[in-house]
Amino acid sequence: MKEKILTMLRESPEPLSGEEISRRLQVSRVAIWKQIGQLKESGTEIEAGPKGYRLLSLPEVPFPWLFGERSSRMHYYPEVDSTMNRATALAREGCPAYTVVVADRQTTGRGRLQRLWQSEEGGLYFSLILRPSLVPREAPVVNFAVALALVETLAECCGIAAQVKWPNDVLVDDCKIAGILSQLEIEADQIAFVNVGIGLNLNNRPEIADKPAVSALQLTGRRVNRALLLADFLDRFERQMAVFSRSAIIAGWKAKTVTLGRRVKIVTIRDSCEGLAVDMDEDGGLILEMADGSHHTVFYGDCFHSS
Numbered sequence: 001m002k003e004k005i006l007t008m009l010r011e012s013p014e015p016l017s018g019e020e021i022s023r024r025l026q027v028s029r030v031a032i033w034k035q036i037g038q039l040k041e042s043g044t045e046i047e048a049g050p051k052g053y054r055l056l057s058l059p060e061v062p063f064p065w066l067f068g069e070r071s072s073r074m075h076y077y078p079e080v081d082s083t084m085n086r087a088t089a090l091a092r093e094g095c096p097a098y099t100v101v102v103a104d105r106q107t108t109g110r111g112r113l114q115r116l117w118q119s120e121e122g123g124l125y126f127s128l129i130l131r132p133s134l135v136p137r138e139a140p141v142v143n144f145a146v147a148l149a150l151v152e153t154l155a156e157c158c159g160i161a162a163q164v165k166w167p168n169d170v171l172v173d174d175c176k177i178a179g180i181l182s183q184l185e186i187e188a189d190q191i192a193f194v195n196v197g198i199g200l201n202l203n204n205r206p207e208i209a210d211k212p213a214v215s216a217l218q219l220t221g222r223r224v225n226r227a228l229l230l231a232d233f234l235d236r237f238e239r240q241m242a243v244f245s246r247s248a249i250i251a252g253w254k255a256k257t258v259t260l261g262r263r264v265k266i267v268t269i270r271d272s273c274e275g276l277a278v279d280m281d282e283d284g285g286l287i288l289e290m291a292d293g294s295h296h297t298v299f300y301g302d303c304f305h306s307s
Ligand code: BTN
Pocket: 081, 082, 083, 084, 106, 108, 109, 110, 111, 112, 113, 115, 117, 124, 125, 126, 127, 168, 169, 178, 179, 180, 181, 197, 198, 199, 200
């Protein structure tokens, strides 16, 4: 009921009386009064004046009831080990596509290449369960779509001009503001699900570990409403996936990347190689021009820019 009350208050230019809300929802005024009390307790600012209730601000904690029609697919935790673990369990149980697991903190947040992802209060940590109709080879394009939607969301919600780095980083002036980790499960040669985990430095102050990192708060000096930013991202990403075009995603990614045209070193657990990043192919492989002029495509690894 909370999301319905919030939707009404958000859409109403005038204060709404308890009587009017109870009439529209067909529940008692006492029930409305209780729900309003709970909304206030969880950080929603609602002014109760002589003409009724007026919404002043929404909480920044991503409570499911803030997400309207999406609320039944939102799973919020103040703290988890890793949102990826919950997402895997939900996906295997058959949850619908676009189910989201979001947490305020993670005790063992996972990064790419078996690193730990710092997950202190203030950041946004979530996993998105997707069931795209793609063959497994095409799955990486989903990560590029996520990176692009993140860049657009940061521009729209924070006025931050971010760029993308192959394979899955979102950077501002060479400092990492977001990381993406994905996990693919295949059944009978088809994608059963892709879980995309996103860690976004918003109101936290990330420590510089192996690579420089930065948060929206450090860049702008302003705190961001994490719940509103997440809703903006999910709307944007779902719209993009509804008109899914691999070539458009790859072209959009190339327009926003800092990797192409740079000399790079790609390091994997097994080996490394260096070359000039000249292009990205339609499956997301990075095409390197090697010292002898030959072309070599890499599909995963850590990418270091050297010029
Ligand atoms: C990277 O190394 O750049 C990827 C970082 C991905 C971190 C996110 S936070 C939400 C989700 N849960 C995790 O444990 N990891 C991902």
